Amino acid sequence: MGMRSKETIDLRSDTVTLPTEEMLEAIRNAELGDDVYREDPTVKKLEEIAAEKMGKEAALLVTSGTQANLVCLMNNAKRGELVFLEAESHIYWYEGGGLSSIAGLLPWLIRGNLGAIDPEDIEAAIRPKNIHFPEPSLICVENTHNRYGGTIVTPDQMRAISEVAKRHSLNFYMDGARIFNAAVALKVNVKEFTRHVDNLMFCLSKSLSCPVGSMVVGTQQFIEKARKTRKVLGGGMRQAGIIAAAGIVALEKMIDRLEEDHENARRLAKGIAKINGIKVNLDAVQTNMVRFDISDLGVSDGLFVLKLKENNVLVSTMAKNSIRMVTHRGIEKVHVEKAINVIDSIVKELHSKKQA
Ligand SMILES: Cc1ncc(COP(=O)(O)O)c(C=O)c1O
Numbered sequence: 001m002g003m004r005s006k007e008t009i010d011l012r013s014d015t016v017t018l019p020t021e022e023m024l025e026a027i028r029n030a031e032l033g034d035d036v037y038r039e040d041p042t043v044k045k046l047e048e049i050a051a052e053k054m055g056k057e058a059a060l061l062v063t064s065g066t067q068a069n070l071v072c073l074m075n076n077a078k079r080g081e082l083v084f085l086e087a088e089s090h091i092y093w094y095e096g097g098g099l100s101s102i103a104g105l106l107p108w109l110i111r112g113n114l115g116a117i118d119p120e121d122i123e124a125a126i127r128p129k130n131i132h133f134p135e136p137s138l139i140c141v142e143n144t145h146n147r148y149g150g151t152i153v154t155p156d157q158m159r160a161i162s163e164v165a166k167r168h169s170l171n172f173y174m175d176g177a178r179i180f181n182a183a184v185a186l187k188v189n190v191k192e193f194t195r196h197v198d199n200l201m202f203c204l205s206k207s208l209s210c211p212v213g214s215m216v217v218g219t220q221q222f223i224e225k226a227r228k229t230r231k232v233l234g235g236g237m238r239q240a241g242i243i244a245a246a247g248i249v250a251l252e253k254m255i256d257r258l259e260e261d262h263e264n265a266r267r268l269a270k271g272i273a274k275i276n277g278i279k280v281n282l283d284a285v286q287t288n289m290v291r292f293d294i295s296d297l298g299v300s301d302g303l304f305v306l307k308l309k310e311n312n313v314l315v316s317t318m319a320k321n322s323i324r325m326v327t328h329r330g331i332e333k334v335h336v337e338k339a340i341n342v343i344d345s346i347v348k349e350l351h352s353k354k355q356a
């Protein structure tokens with residue numbers, strides 16, 4: 001039950017994955033209670049598993065990645081303080097400006113290389129204490145990096161940033177929505193990433209195939225605070241075990257298979273790289289995303305997406321002339337081949353129109 005319809009190849013995002021049969025079964029059989037009273041055993045179990053996997057003291061189930069980021073921004077920094085973010089980060093681009101309107105924080109953007117901020121650039125942006133300057137309090141890293149096409153901030157890069165954070169007494173947070181993709185791609189334990197940060201979030205509802213949910217992970221004290229912030233934001237859930245049950249299946253069964261998504265992304269990237277007029281940076285294809293440039297095709301990204309859609313291939317635009325495709329559990333080798341063929345024939349059609 002990977003995709004909604006057999007005909008449509010949905011490469012827009014890994015968020016479109018539907019729950020597995022095993023998840024639905026686990027949801028049906030989940031032992032439930034009121035989680036605001038902390039009486040839901042299934043939620044408790046998921047939180048324990050998540051904390052253990054990440055090598056931290058505690059974890060908290062929240063409704064979404066956006067809520068996880070907001071809860072963590074609010075708990076890692078005080079209103080009016082400054083947060084260092086990569087310039088293309090999800091928190092800055094796609095979360096409705098909650099970091100300012102709700103958390104009251106001032107974003108300080110630093111452009112990274114394929115999503116990885118150079119620690120020296122953070123160091124250079126930290127100014128001495130002075131009555132003119134906002135107080136910096138937090139560094140955020142996104143891993144894998146969405147807008148760069150699922151690129152990995154390596155454990156070494158994480159460590160180097162954490163050293164800057166420690167030197168300046170800043171908190172260090174990871175938006176690890178797809179951190180398991182990074183760990184599987186580099187064949188390392190996920191703790192190689194998480195050990196460098198004070199706290200993090202990861203999503204259950206993306207490549208891990210759950211219908212809903214994200215996890216905030218950190219110290220016991222941080223999670224206690226986060227529990228209250230989640231409640232304030234309307235995220236206290238009652239019989240949340242129905243969400244957690246799928247999360248437990250995800251953490252026990254769905255991580256290793258991410259390698260298949262990565263293979264399919266590489267196959268897809270290599271296939272379209274051969275098409276005349278499409279530019280793909282294969283070095284940036286590190287996990288389950290493929291970003292490519294269509295500026296040589298003489299067609300807007302909006303129209304290109306529409307043409308693919310008419311042929312039952314769904315993709316997203318990321319910026320002018322830039323298209324993104326994401327592989328996930330609903331995408332198999334046959335879908336990849338079909339998508340390459342569709343793109344190839346659309347590009348041929350566009351070239352022949354240009355010549356006519
Ligand atoms: C890196 C990153 N962070 C956060 C989010 C937000 O997650 P959600 O859509 O569950 O709010 C996303 C969603 O795509 C993401 O890619």
